[in-house]
Amino acid sequence: MNDQIHSDGSGHEHGELGDAEYAEFMELAAQEGFDPEEVEGALDEAGHGPLPVLAVVGRPNVGKSTLVNRIIGRREAVVQDKPGVTRDRVSYEAEWAGRRFKVVDTGGWEQDVLGLDASVAAQAEYAIETADAVVFVVDSTVGATDTDEAVVKLLRRAGKPVVLCANKVDGQSGEADATALWSLGLGEPYPVSSLHGRGTGDMLDAVLEALPDAPAQKFGTALGGPRRIALIGRPNVGKSSLLNKVAGEDRVVVNELAGTTRDPVDELINLGGITWKFIDTAGIRRRVHLQEGADYYASLRTAAAVEKAEVAVVLIDSSESISVQDQRIITMAVEAGRALVVAFNKWDTLDEERRYYLEREIETELAQISWAPRVNVSAVTGRHMEKLVPAIENAIEGWETRVPTGRLNAFLGEIVASHPHPIRGGKQPRILFGTQAGTKPPRFVLFASGFLEHGYRRFVERRLREEFGFEGTPIHISVRVREKRGRNK
Numbered sequence: 110m111n112d113q114i115h116s117d118g119s120g121h122e123h124g125e126l127g128d129a130e131y132a133e134f135m136e137l138a139a140q141e142g143f144d145p146e147e148v149e150g151a152l153d154e155a156g157h158g159p160l161p162v163l164a165v166v167g168r169p170n171v172g173k174s175t176l177v178n179r180i181i182g183r184r185e186a187v188v189q190d191k192p193g194v195t196r197d198r199v200s201y202e203a204e205w206a207g208r209r210f211k212v213v214d215t216g217g218w219e220q221d222v223l224g225l226d227a228s229v230a231a232q233a234e235y236a237i238e239t240a241d242a243v244v245f246v247v248d249s250t251v252g253a254t255d256t257d258e259a260v261v262k263l264l265r266r267a268g269k270p271v272v273l274c275a276n277k278v279d280g281q282s283g284e285a286d287a288t289a290l291w292s293l294g295l296g297e298p299y300p301v302s303s304l305h306g307r308g309t310g311d312m313l314d315a316v317l318e319a320l321p322d323a324p325a326q327k328f329g330t331a332l333g334g335p336r337r338i339a340l341i342g343r344p345n346v347g348k349s350s351l352l353n354k355v356a357g358e359d360r361v362v363v364n365e366l367a368g369t370t371r372d373p374v375d376e377l378i379n380l381g382g383i384t385w386k387f388i389d390t391a392g393i394r395r396r397v398h399l400q401e402g403a404d405y406y407a408s409l410r411t412a413a414a415v416e417k418a419e420v421a422v423v424l425i426d427s428s429e430s431i432s433v434q435d436q437r438i439i440t441m442a443v444e445a446g447r448a449l450v451v452a453f454n455k456w457d458t459l460d461e462e463r464r465y466y467l468e469r470e471i472e473t474e475l476a477q478i479s480w481a482p483r484v485n486v487s488a489v490t491g492r493h494m495e496k497l498v499p500a501i502e503n504a505i506e507g508w509e510t511r512v513p514t515g516r517l518n519a520f521l522g523e524i525v526a527s528h529p530h531p532i533r534g535g536k537q538p539r540i541l542f543g544t545q546a547g548t549k550p551p552r553f554v555l556f557a558s559g560f561l562e563h564g565y566r567r568f569v570e571r572r573l574r575e576e577f578g579f580e581g582t583p584i585h586i587s588v589r590v591r592e593k594r595g596r597n598k
Contacts, residue, residue, distance in 0.1 A: 130514050134544055137518075141541045143556055143591055152546050152554065160202065161320040162416070164213045164236040166264075167246035168256045172276045176246060176303035177201065177214040180313065200412055205313045210320055213240060213412070237263070239416045242270040242319040244312070245295065246303075249275040249286040253293055261293050270319035273298045274312055279305060335377060335386045338501060339418035341411050341442065343434045346426040347454045350488035352387055355380060355497065381498045388414045412441060419508070419549075420448040420501055420581075427453040427467055427485070431474045439478060443583045446550040448508035449481040450500045450581060456485040457492050480507075480574055482581050504581025510551060512577050514544045520576055521555070530565050540569070541591070552585040561588050 131152075138148045165173050165180075181203045200213045215236040237243055243264060247257055264271050275287035278300035287300035299312040340348050356378045376387045415421055421442035425435050442449055459467070471483075482500035486493045512520075521540050530538050538559025546554050555561070555569070570584050 134514055134542075137542050138556065141556065141591065143589075147589065148556070152544070160209055160211045161241040161322070162200075162211045162213060162239055163203075163242050163244060163316060163320060164215060164240035165244045165246060166215050166236060166260060167274075168254065168260070171246045171248040172303045173246050174214060176244070176274065176276065176301070176309075177212055179303045179306055179309050180205075180212055206317060208317055208320075208322075210316075236413070237267045237269060239413045240269060241321055242272065242316065243267075244272050244274050244316065246274045246276050247290055247293070247298070248277055249283060249290065249298075249300065250277050252286065253290060257293065261295060264295070271295050272312060272315045272319055274303075275300050276303055278302055278308065335384045336420065336501075336505060337386045337388065337418045339388045339411075339414045339421045339442075339447070340424065341414060341421055341438055342424035343426075343432065343438065346424045347488040348424050351424060351452070351454065351486070352376060352378075354488050354491050354494060355387065383498070385501075388418055411438060412445075415442055415445045415447055418447055420450065420504055421445075422450045422452055422497070422501065424452050424454050424488075426455055428455045428458050428463065431467075431470045436474065439475070443478065446583060446585070448501075448504035448550070448582050449478060450497070450504050451475070451478070451481050451483045452497065453483065453485045454488050457487040457490055480580060480582070500581070507578055507580040508550055508582040509548050510577060510579055510582075511548050512545050512551075512573075517545060517553075518542050520573075524569065524572055528568065530559075530561060533562070538590075550582045550585060551579060553587070555586060555588045557588055557590055560590055 135145060135148065139145065165177055167173050181201045200211050203210055203212045213236050245260065245264060247253060273290060273293065273295045275290050275298040278284055278287050279302045284300050287298045290298035297315075299308060299315060301308040301312050303309065340352060342348055356376060378385055378387050423435070423439050423442060425431060439449070439451070453467070482503050484493060484496045484500050486497065521543055525540055530540075536559055538557055538561055540561070541556050541558055543553055543555040546552050553573070561569075566586055566588070570586060573579065573584060
C-alpha cells in the first residue's frame with residue numbers, strides 16, 4: 110500500500126520478532142543478498158512507537174501553512190493570502206536529520222463573534238492537547254500582538270516545549286525585528302523565512318531537541334486501562350444520541366441543531382461486562398458566516414480524538430447519501446492506523462428503496478474499506494446496539510493480529526508461484542521474503558527483487574486478508590527492493 114513504513118508498533122528491538130525468529134530472518138536476508146544494515150533499518154523503522162507530534166500554531170496569516178509546506182518538503186497545506194483558508198487534512202508526516210514526526214497544521218482560524226482571541230485560543234487548545242512540542246509562529250514584521258500574548262499564556266498553561274518561529278525575516282535587516290520577540294518570554298526566537306527557506310534548518314534542529322523520540326507502544330491492555338473508542342462522524346449524524354444509548358442514560362446534550370457538542374467528552378461505559386472509554390467528538394456550533402472555519406475546526410477536533418483512540422467508530426446517516434465529508438472522516442481514521450467500525454445510523458427510518466440505493470452507494474463509495482465491520486443501528490430506538498461491541502472486538506482483534514514469519518513466507522511463496530508479478534520491461538520482479546514488523550495496525554515489510562506495482566501490492570493485501578483475517582484494520586505494506594550488485598539481480 111505505501112512505500113513508507115508506518116511506525117506505531119510495539120517498541121521491540123527488532124519490531125515484533127522474537128530473537129530466534131529475528132536470527133532466522135536475517136539469515137534469509139543474507140542468502141538473498143540484502144545488506145544486513147538495510148534490513149535492520151527497515152525493521153526498526155516499522156517497529157517503534159507512534160510518531161511524535163509537532164503542532165504549528167499562531168494567529169491568522171503569519172505563514173503557518175507556508176511553514177508546514179517547508180517542513181514536509183512539499184506543497185500540501187493550502188496557502189492563500191487570506192486568514193482561515195480551510196484544509197481537508199490537518200496532519201502530515203515529515204522528516205528532518207533522519208528523524209520522522211507528525212506535523213499538525215492549525216490554520217483556518219476565523220474571527221468568531223466572541224473575538225479573535227477566543228477563536229484562536231479555542232482551536233489552539235485542541236492541537237496542543239495531542240502535541241509533544243509546539244512551533245509558535247509570529248510575524249516578525251508586525252511584532253507581538255495582543256493575540257500573540259494570549260497564545261503565549263495558553264502555551265505556558267499547557268506546559269509543552271515551545272520553539273518560537275519569527276517568520277517573514279527575508280534578510281539581515283529583518284533580524285532586529287526577530288530579536289524583539291525575546292519579549293514574549295519563550296526563549297530564543299528563530300528568524301525564518303518560510304517562503305524562501307531561510308533559517309528553517311536551525312529552527313528544525315531546535316524542534317528535534319524539543320520532540321521526544323518515538324515512544325514504545327502505548328496502546329492496548331499493557332497500561333491496564335479500558336480500550337479507547339473514538340465516536341466520529343460529520344455533525345448531526347447522531348453521535349451524542351448513540352453515546353447516550355450505549356451509556357443507558359443522558360450523558361451528553363442532544364439537540365437537532367448540528368454541532369451542539371462543544372468539547373470532546375470521554376465516558377467510561379460498561380458494555381457486555383467490559384468497560385470501554387468512549388470519546389464523543391460531535392461537531393461544533395455552526396454559524397452561517399463561519400462555515401469554512403467550522404468545518405476546519407471539526408476536522409481538527411476529530412483528528413485529535415482519533416489520535417487518542419484505538420478504534421474509530423464512524424457514524425453515517427443512512428437516510429442521506431454518503432457524502433464526501435463521510436469519506437474524508439473515514440480516510441482520516443485509516444491514515445491514522447486505527448481499527449475501524451462503520452455504523453449506519455437511523456436504519457429504522459429507511460424504506461426498501463432507500464436501502465437498495467444505500468447498498469449500491471456502499472459498494473461504490475466505500476469499496477476501499479470493505480474490510481471494516483458494519484453495523485446498522487438506530488441511536489434513538491436502540492435497534493441492533495448489541496451488535497456494536499462484537500464489531501469493535503473483531504476490529505481490535507484484527508488490529509492486533511500478528512502472522513509468524515515462517516507462516517507468512519510460506520504464504521508469500523504460494524502467491525509468487527500461483528500469481529507471479531506481471532513482466533515489465535523484460536523483467537519479472539519477485540517477492541523474495543517478508544515479515545510482519547508490527548501490529549496496531551499490522552505492518553508488513555516485503556523484500557523484493559524489483560519494484561512491485563501498486564495493483565500487485567493491493568492484490569497481496571487482499572490475499573493477506575483472505576488468509577489471515579485482519580477484519581476491521583488497515584494494513585500497511587512497505588517494499589524494499591534489493592540493490593543490484595555487479596551482475597546480480
